[in-house]
Amino acid sequence: MENPVKINTSDAHGVAVAFLVRRGMSEEHSRMVADHLIYAMLAGHAYAGLPRLIPMAERLRKTGTGGTIRTVKETDNSALIDGANVNGYVTSVIAMKKAMALAKASGVGIVGVNNSWFSGLLRYYVEPAANEGFIAIHAANSTARVAPHGGADSLLGTNPIAFAFPGERSPLVIDFATSQLMWGDVIYHGQLGKPLPSDCAVDPQGRRTTDPAAALAGAILGWGGARGYSVSLVVQALGILAGSDPIIGEAGKWGYLFITINPELLMPVDEFKQRIGVLRSSIESSRPIEGGGPVRVPGSATDARLAEGRARGWIEIEEEIYRRLTVE
Known part of the structure; x- marks a missing residue:
């Protein structure tokens, strides 16, 4: 990271809140968004952290901060929420809390949210549910920026999906996108003036590109070949539901x-x-392949970064991005 600014997490949270409030978002919603962005920074996903405020501001400028979130349909174990064009960092917290309340009462909670945008790291929503003893599943489709397998047109979202299972020591959290790169990561590369990894995107003519601007105009490629593409379609369909x-x-x-x-x-x-603890310890104590490192369960590196970051109490952000967040 060139010319980083070191800032404690409390001050960074305040920067995010002030930035959003200046753009019309309520302080309550701004704080909810800031909580998520700081979590992402501590988790080591800088593209999903404070730099995300810049494209968020552009969306707020175009469509506003939204209206009143409301439940439009509800049963004993389900609810459908109209997000009223409110940011997904806010609506997703509300939805997961509702799903947990339904599961506490009936054993299962199923909640859908639509008319919302930008929801960030999915593990942020499923992890608290697992901490409360629930199994949690979350799928989110989004603006079409990803080409189908073998194609060059943007028809699918980055379409992440996440799972969380309560465990003895800590939850087992599995969270992954079905695209080679997240849209925010492409923007982040552009903000830093860095090329994308190879074989992750195509330009508007369908040619492979490492130029973030060309990728944004063209399409991000899918992850995992035909199998990853299939998972992406599953997430797309669940979002339609x-x-x-x-x-x-x-x-x-x-x-x-x-x-x-x-x-x-x-x-x-x-x-x-x-039983989840036994599964986890069995994997982590298993033999690595020759020349390999320790065998880990998914999400364990993020768990470690979060623990280290919280103990450290500060984050680093590029000087130019910090300037844009505090001057504009």
Whole structure:
């Protein structure tokens, strides 16, 4: 990182809140967004942290801060929420809390959110549910920026999906996108003036490119070949169930689906946690391949970065991005 600015997390949180409030977002919503952005920075995902405020400001300028979030349909174990064009960092927290309340009452909570945008790191929403003893699943489709497998046209979102399972020591959290790069990561490379990794994007003519601007005008490529593409379609369909447009344009409706399950439906939660702990320790104590490092479960590196970052109490951000956040 060139010319980094070191700033403690409390001050960084204040920078984010002030930036959003200046652009019309309520202080309550600004604080919710800032909480998420600081979490992302501590987790080592800088592209999903404070730099995300810059494209967020552009979206706020174009479409405003949104209206009143409301539940449009509800049963004993489900709810559908109209996000009222409010940022997804806010609506997703509300939706997961609702899903947890439904699961606490009925054993299962299924919540869909639409008419919302930008929701950041999905593990941010499922991890608290697992901390409360629930299994959590979250899928989110988004603006069409990713080409289908073998194609060159932007038809799919980056379409991440996340799972969290309560465990003895800590939750097992698995969170991954179905694209080679997240849209925010492409923007972040552009902000830093750095090329993209190879074989991750195509330009408007369908030619491979490492130029962030050309990739934004063209398409990001999918992850995982035909299998990753299949998972992306699953996420797209789950988003449609939550109320999204089939193909989401710049002003289209994103769809977020949240599912929470109380393990007590099938076994005592403490027994489930113990079994997840055995699974985790078995993997982590298993033999690596010749010349390889320790075998890890997904999400463990992020867990370690979060613990280290919280103990450290500060983050680093590029000087030019910090200037834009505090001067503009």
